[in-house]
Each structure stands twice: as structure tokens, then as C-alpha cells.
Amino acid sequence: MGQVKPGHERLRELLPAFEQPEVWIRFPRQLGDVIFSIPFFFALQRSWNAVAEAQGKKIRWVAVGHAIGAAIFSEAHPDFIAESVIEAGRDQKPDPWALVARWRTRPPVAFVNLSQSARLAFAAWLARVPIRAGDTDNHLGFLYHHTFTYRDLPIHIVRRYEPLLAQLTGSSRLEWTPMRPAQFGGQGGFELLRQAGWKGGPYVTLSFGTRGYNKRWFPELPQWTGFARLAQAAGLEVVWLGGPDEVELGGQLAAQVSGSLNLTGRTSIPQACAIQSEAWGNVAVDTGLAHTAAGTGRPTLTVNGASPEELINPLGPFALSVRGPCIDAGESRTTGLKVELDSTAFRVSPLRVWNLLQGLVAEHDGGRKLPAELPEALRERA
Template structure:
């Protein structure tokens, strides 16, 4: 049985103090590739960070937390507060990936006290092993267990993705309890988000953010040129302005949908991830399909309604205190329901905008209470 990570951390920090090492005392975390998976790892991260920061503070020290990952994952922390994530290293693929030799050179004088690999990356795990980082945690499913002091199984487990980190948290802190982490401008930054919204014509009225885009066609809300504009019109009738959010890939569709919903605001492709999250935090609520922005919205604690395709909610539903996931019937409820448009296997198309508005209003009432 591996020694508890907290004990190793404490001993390592004491050794460094005794040797006159002033820091920085870094903890590196390589995040998953997909935005939703990054958000699922946040309860683990927040629980670990709270425990280990307290251990360091008891010795009069501070830990410096470093994020590394793909452009989608690590970009969530690109504008973060220093006490949350001090540095975000975004991989660009190919030569942009961490070179183990470069990491060893960087870590020569002061290796991190811990490197945690929450992805399938070999480079970071190898670099940490070569640099003799004291605590090395990572996913054991990719046959890298020998590089880790604290390996754990992650894939193909019958529990929600967020809970799959419980065994690793237990190894590192002695506690399996995951604590939800609220995202927003206080820790992620993104302070230009409201400025972008005002520049686009927002005058302070309540708004709902709409996250409509994804590369997974089976997750989308077809027929999109009917469902989303109808939802925006119904929200307007309830006193809410609609704000369209999405990435660069969704810009053409966002423009088309906004044109079909006069008065709505299209910020598709115009925000960073932290800015989009700040806008979701300030919104009355969010309606989304099963995409990354559904997970960031839920993580802000604001009312979030996610329209599901065939993805199983028990494993991947957004995590948040005011988040619900809904789907249409598994079979057509009456003849001709799917005629005239492509569904791409999605069942979200069987959910009517009226039901979405009704459920969102219930969430908003709960949030108001």
C-alpha cells in the first residue's frame, strides 16, 4: 500500500525548509482533453487543494498550482486567480507538447512536490519520474503504473466521471469526500465577459445564455433552426434576453440562430472560456445541449438545464446544485414526429421549447428562494 500523499508532502516540505529551499513549491496537474472532463475533475482538485494548502500553511509555506493540458482544457485556467491556478501551460500539439527533457531541465533545481496526470499523457508522467518528483499520481489504465507512486483506475467504471477520482483523493489525502468547486470570476477571471456583453447591446436586463453547439451531432437539438429560435422567443416573452455562446466552430450556426431570434445577442466565438463562464455566472440561467459549456454553467451554481442526446446521465450529467438534465422519449411518441429533418440519432429533438422554459422557470424560482 502506497504511503499517504499528505505524509509525503509534509516530509518533502520539511526537508526543503531544512535545506533552505525558498520555493516555489509546485503541484502540477495535467488536465483531460475535453472541457466537460476538466470540470468533472474540479471537485477532486478543489478537495486536494484545500487539504494540501492547509498542510503547507501549517509549515508557513504556500503551494504553487500549475495547470497543463490541451488548448480546451488548460485554457479554462488561462486567466485564473494566482491562488487558484498560478500558471496555465497550454499544449499546442506536436512540438507544443511537454518535452520530458525540457521538464527535467526546468525541474533540475526545484522539482515539483507533486505531479498528477489526469489524462493519457506519457510525456508528463515520464518527466516526473525522471525528475524524481516525490508524489506522482495518475491513471493506471494506460499501463503507466510504474511511473506513479499513486496510480488509480479511471476508465469503464459504473459511477459518474467525477466520482472516479475518489480513490486517488483517498490516496493523497486520506479522505474520499469530493467537495464541489464553484466556478466564476472570483477564481477563473474572465472579467472582460460583461464588457463584451455591453458592447454587443446589453443594457442590464436579465438574460439566459444558450449553448447550442457541439461536434457531436447526436447531442444536438434538432431541428435547430426551429427549436432554438422558438426557445429564445419564449424566453423573451418571460422577460429574458438570450445570449448565444459557443466556440469558433459554432460561429456560422450562431449567426443564423441569432438572426432568427431578433433581440438576442450573439457572442459565439467572441469570448475566451473564462469570459464565457463569467457570463454564465452572471446570467439568470443557462440552457445547453450536452457540451462543455453546459458543465461550466452548472459549475457556476446558476440554474442550468441540459438537453441530453443518448449520453447516459448517471455517468456524465453536469454537476452543480441547480443543474438538471432532460431528454426526449427513447421512441417517437407519435407518427411523423421526426419527418422533415435529420435527427442524427439524437433524442433531444423530442423535447419541446415550452417544456424547457417551464423547467427553467422552476429552477429560477428555486434559485430565487
């Protein structure tokens, strides 16, 4: 293809021909992977918005993605994401011909593919979108001007975007920015919280659900309810968060913890994220809501059973993962769980999670007074 100009330089040349420049970004399929792309996205927006503003233009940003992943943008402020094109249904694919028709009438100035979507890559190529960038793991690098490799690298997923960012902006520097309701929306989550019985006091969110069986905090009922009772004893309200797949377990957990607030299956992803953004603290297993919680900047503790932290640890200034020892140690209780789980989460006690979360909150708040001291009897039960 020869020498290709950096994306921001090419953008500067192209903008005069665009009355309303659009940049389309196809995000990954899973929520956690989408959250890992946010620092790249923020950096790209800052760079390209500045280029546009220098010419008196305003870029219209469009997010494309799966119903799980890109749903985080579905309620976003229009200055952040003007449109969120969600692929309805778990297995539905985008219609490339519809996009080609739209793009030929009103072509975007750029298309950035952060997934392995071949359909959208071909659509952008057919529509002759002038700046095309994407992941080459599907061997479609010939469709792009700028490429990067995403899969199977021995570095954290967030940093895998650095080479692409350098090509598009001239700098590979990624900076974390908090995921706040002002950009992502979700303010309706607080009304749902009030309807569930929240009186406005401090609360902790518990995100217990995941499709990855070996990522769960077994045995789930005593582990999660044990932590919930510790939080309640310290004066915190307990909020259960999860998706439609977790409704049954959420109901069981809430039923065992009197007074807890069950929003499982009742919030959109932006609403759950907004609720997490105002929590005293957040606890989760390795699931999408662990990454949204950490992304808000609030103290977040992830009980990690099988996933490699060095590659997928939730990103945030007050995010911490904890896992148990690889074998029974000390006075570890016998749980009867099968070793085939390939997980150590069951060796993490609710009290350990509580103590670590308190430490994160103390660091976040500069040593501000923590909730009330736990009764000794409750500490012993935990």
C-alpha cells in the same frame, strides 16, 4: 513499490526542503472532463494548502493541459492557479525534455496526472518528482506512487477520482464548489456582453454547439430560436455562446432572433463561464459549456440527446438534463430526422425546456417571482 505513505503525510515531510513548493496537475483533454475533475482539485487544494500553511509555506499550483481543456485556468487568480501551461494547437504535445530540464532546476514537490499523457508521466519520473500520481489506464502505473483507474467505470466521472483523493489526502469526500470569476477569471466577458448591447438586465445563455453530431438539438434553427423567443417574451435577454467552430450557426440563430446578443466565438472559456455565472439561467446541449454553466451554480438545463446522464450529467446544485421519449409518443411532431442519430433530443420542445428552466430558477431563488407570463399565442407556437 511497497507501502506508500498517504500523499498529505509525505508532503508534510518534504515541504521543509522546498523554498517554493509547486504542485503540477495535468488535466484531461476535453473541457467537460476538466470540469468533472474540479471537485477533486478543490479538495486536494484545501488539504495540501492547509498542510503547507501549517509550516509557513504556500504552494504554487500549476495547471497543464490541452488548449481546449485546461484553458479554463488561463485567466485564473494566481492564488488559485499560479500558472497555466497550455499546449498550443489541437494536436501539439508537450515537450517532456523541456519539462525535465525545468523540473531538475526547480523540481515540483508533486505531479498529478489526470490524463493519459505518457510524456509528462515519464518526465516526472525522470526528474524524480517526489510525489507522483496518475491514471493507470495507459499501463504506466509503475511511474507513480499513487494510482487510480478512470475509464469505463459504471459510476459518474466525478466519483472516479475518489480513490485517488483518498490516497492523497486521507479522505475520499468530494465537495462541489462554485466556479466563480474570483477564482477562474473571465471578468472581461461582461465588457464583451455590454459591447454586444447588454443593458444590464437579466439574461439567459444558450450554448448550442458541440462536435458530437448526435448531441445536437435538431432541428436546430426552430428549436433554439423557439426557446429564445419564449425567453424574450418573458423579459429576458438572449445571449448566444459557443466556440470558433460554431460561429456560422451562431450567426444564423442570432439573425432569426432580433435583439439577441451573439458572442459566439468571441469569448475565452473563462469569459463564457463568467457570463454564465451571472445568468438568470443557462441552456445547453451536452457540451463543455453545459458543464461550466452547471459548475457556476446557476440554474442550467441540458438538452441531452444521446449521452448517458448517469455517467456524464453536468454537476451543480441546480443542474438538470432532459431528453425526449425513445419513440414517437402523444402528439409528437414528425421531424423527418433519421433514427440513426441515436438521439431523442428532437422530441424535446422549446416550451418544455422553458418550463423546466423556470422550475430550476424558482427553486434556486426560493420562489421569487419569475419573468412575465408568456402570451398564449407564443405558447401555442412553441
